[in-house]
Amino acid sequence: MPRTLSDIAALLGGEIEGDAQTPVTGAAGVDDAGPGDIVFAEQPRFADEAAASPAAAVIAPPGLAVPGKPLLRVTHPRMAFARVLALFQSPERFPQGIADTARIGAGTTLGEGVAIGDFCRIGDGVTIGDGAVIFPLVFIGDNVTIGPGTVIFPNVTIYSDTEIGARVRIHAGTVIGADGFGYVTVDGQHEKIPHMGRVVIEDDVEIGACSCIDRAKTAETRIGQGTKIDNLVQVAHNVHLGKHCLVAGQTGLAGSSTLGDYVVLGGQVGINSHAHLGSGTRVAAQAGVMSDLPENATVSGYPAQEHNQTLRMWAASHRLPEMLRTVRALERRVQELERALSEKEGSG
Amino acid sequence: MPRTLSDIAALLGGEIEGDAQTPVTGAAGVDDAGPGDIVFAEQPRFADEAAASPAAAVIAPPGLAVPGKPLLRVTHPRMAFARVLALFQSPERFPQGIADTARIGAGTTLGEGVAIGDFCRIGDGVTIGDGAVIFPLVFIGDNVTIGPGTVIFPNVTIYSDTEIGARVRIHAGTVIGADGFGYVTVDGQHEKIPHMGRVVIEDDVEIGACSCIDRAKTAETRIGQGTKIDNLVQVAHNVHLGKHCLVAGQTGLAGSSTLGDYVVLGGQVGINSHAHLGSGTRVAAQAGVMSDLPENATVSGYPAQEHNQTLRMWAASHRLPEMLRTVRALERRVQELERALSEKEGSG
């Protein structure tokens, strides 16, 4: 769906600087823009990045220089950009209506315009909100609630008692509500701890493919509103994620760990059980967080510590082999000094 | 299913100290207890942890003090606790009978009371033991054996020739028996090494969601009796896990690695191919085990080493930037001493 900068200006308002016929094929963040993308910049730093990026065009406020790029000048670039994103959201290919091969349990309530694909197995007492879309081959257990506008992709499994909000997207292969990993060892046997809790996923959450959100032992495992989770992520029993968090691929949150709001976890991060991460905290990829972190911390490494401290340790580590040699040499020189001085004293 | 401490005493025997009407909503280990849980303690250390926990009540032997908690005094707390766990195991919602939409191959033997859910595809020559439950949307290949009382959750794939014991639980999305990752490079092409072995899962094993247990190249990949495996775990071809091991989420065991009995692996651990870990060994989260470990080792870090050694290295690493400065200063001081001494000698 290629458009021109002129088409976009027609929709958003604003004033074009440069070639109004510049083709625009998509929209992206400035750090992830490809050729054809339109990006936005509000401050000089991002204007420089936008100028250096392969982006086709830039949405910018009056007065901000972005050399060499066709511009769309608007008063509120972020707000304009949100509308551009919606513009490029192509209509997805969703199943339509209720497939005749779907099996739907007793006492299930389907909202208006709900789609349920082939070979879905929906349990008893399930509620599915208006306009929700269930792709083929999805299993939904008993007493599950799914909010309006939510999309469940193929081969997803949702265990009983799960509550899913509105406009949630759950990608293929993901499993919501399996038992947590909890045992007590009694006489050499690992006895299973019953998991009688459930999973609650709030509105506007997106969960990638092949991720696992375990049910709580008691009470809830909860994913806060607007939080986005990538592929192959492990969320253990009784974990609570706050609102608007970002969790990158292959990260694992151990049992009863909790995140505040706007926490960002890089890929392959591990969070220890019972650890609490304050709102706004950022954890670098592959870090291992052992214990609580305050708000707005930026940590990295294993065990995770303040990122600047990690950088200092890495820098020092690189000089370690050289330092070892220096210390050995110093030992010899000191020994020589001691010898010389003791001779002097002997001869003094 | 809330109960009171009095209800539990009526079942287990024992004597109540404190409020007999204390509501109990679940059972947990002392390190993972929430409000409403009953826990057990046998020794002073765990009694202190129990006292400090939010647990509602504690099962304890005569004479052990657990300040501030309602107690159930019994002679054998662990044995009593095992019975409490069973008490709280709520009846799970299982499919009943053989769904008319299931497709079942030739020469398949179904035990008494077997349940097979909608849209299951069961191969030829499969044997399923009494009371086993197969949820909807499960694929089972040819010549698979499934023991009595085993539960297979939705969207699981079990490749041909797999042998699964009694009372095993396999959570949704898990794949048992896919080819191992083995190639030989011949003239610049990675030629596939045929995988003609199989997977054997012994009795009382539980496997989480979206985990992968690969079939052996020849012979077997084997999971020992009573071993519990979490979500998103990778068990490569020809791996042997002993009995009663615990393997936490996102851990990977490379080809032909072997574990003794009662080995505990934390989350996101990596075990090198062909490494053998002795019985009772414990590996901390995110550790990378490069080579064999003896029995009862406790290791951490990458490359994994004895945990106390890791702690010493971490402590030293933190002092590294400061030590660098000290060494630089020492170099200057030694140089100054050398100069001073040589002047003295020159003037001596």
Place this chain on the structure above:
Amino acid sequence: MPRTLSDIAALLGGEIEGDAQTPVTGAAGVDDAGPGDIVFAEQPRFADEAAASPAAAVIAPPGLAVPGKPLLRVTHPRMAFARVLALFQSPERFPQGIADTARIGAGTTLGEGVAIGDFCRIGDGVTIGDGAVIFPLVFIGDNVTIGPGTVIFPNVTIYSDTEIGARVRIHAGTVIGADGFGYVTVDGQHEKIPHMGRVVIEDDVEIGACSCIDRAKTAETRIGQGTKIDNLVQVAHNVHLGKHCLVAGQTGLAGSSTLGDYVVLGGQVGINSHAHLGSGTRVAAQAGVMSDLPENATVSGYPAQEHNQTLRMWAASHRLPEMLRTVRALERRVQELERALSEKEGSG
């Protein structure tokens, strides 16, 4: 399918040294051989490994000594070995024909001899090449192309617009073409970046179980010809893998990272977004690659660096606690020297 060395010689030609009736049950690389396997060796180093391995027999060129093993002497051992692998490739149990329970969309073209298993949901405008095999419970979206001879195992999900080449194998539970993980934060909300690209998988690729290959934001995520990917691997949006790469289990490639040809990634490796790894580069297990790597690099550790440098750092790290003590002692000795010298000077 046990054979004797004599059977194999009858097929390949060559001359037997040792017991011609040696049973051979499989074929393997020399580092991964079990009893019963036949291996090949072309150079003295591999001959020694073969001799030390439990392999039953060895394919070797004239003149190469492999003490203690029955040999098959051939002029080109690698070429002979490739034919042995094919010999042991047992006929797999594939579904036959088009299942009457499969649902196939409009405008779909099926080649000759295609098999589609029970409960598959195939979209509109799909093309499936001659002899391709789709196991039960597979979802294939609209406008997908699947090349001849390709095998898709159960419970796989392939999103719309994906292009898959010839002789590709995709194991159970894997998800191809889900949305990449991309958002732009506008007024405190993570707005979804539309993913309008697709996934292209070239010929002769094999992908393990429960892996995820995300669709591109725009343009393509691409897996090069002959590349092999293990289980639980994450390939993010716009990643390009070259030809004949090997990617071990639980490894993650972040958005827009690219690999040249013949790159080898160990297990649990992380590759940073936008990093480019030159052809022939090898990354050790659990390493974290932060930035570009040249051709034929061998790296390890976190952050990944040249492997020999990592080894030196590890060695030095082990001596760190001892070095700390040495430095403290040196400080005292230098202080003592300074004191002694200043006394001398005072008295001089």
